């Protein structure tokens with residue numbers, strides 16, 4: 001995938017077959033995040049559809065763990081605060097939680113119960129969407145907290161696993177930078 005600045009971001013993603021389980025093609029973004037031009041381009045490309053309309057966004061929410069790397073940078077670029085959604089048991093104050101299943105397991109994510117003010121307009125960020133289990137659970141937490149989702153943005157979409165379609169079916173706008181098919 002060639003960006004507006006001519007950079008091929010996809011070649012910075014490393015693929016590791018059979019991790020963490022046989023049959024999974026793991027799309028490793030640590031190689032892209034470690035590349036200075038790659039990280040900047042990824043953040044810029046995630047942010048650009050929202051930059052002009054940033055007055056419509058109150059907070060950025062990122063999903064543990066890889067969504068924190070991207071989400072923090074996006075929040076900084078848009079001049080907004082950052083709220084984490086974390087795996088169960090990691091947040092210190094009162095939380096609300098949501099169970100979900102993902103490509104290779106089951107888990108629970110949580111958000112601080114007071115992190116979102118009713119009516120807050122949220123940009124949801126994660127590194128990758130596969131089945132959409134994580135993002136749908138995050139959307140559920142945001143809605144239960146009284147927030148509105150402006151859009152959800154990811155660097156990688158694995159479209160064969162249906163996650164972006166699940167979000168769009170729920171009326172959530174989705175922005176992604178590249179796809180890996182055949183997973």
Ligand SMILES: O=P(O)(O)OC[C@H]1O[C@H](OP(=O)(O)OP(=O)(O)O)[C@H](O)[C@@H]1O
Pocket residue numbers: 063064065066067101102103126127128129130131132133134135163
């Ligand atoms: O669309 P899904 O099928 O839900 O999968 C996508 C999720 O899986 C990965 O996180 P993971 O749960 O591996 O956690 P990590 O970021 O802590 O490694 C990825 O960062 C997304 O959050």
Ligand SMILES: Nc1ncnc2[nH]cnc12
Pocket residue numbers: 024025026027028102103104128130158183
């Ligand atoms: N195939 C994959 N590669 C990297 N992260 C993932 N999260 C869920 N599926 C994944």
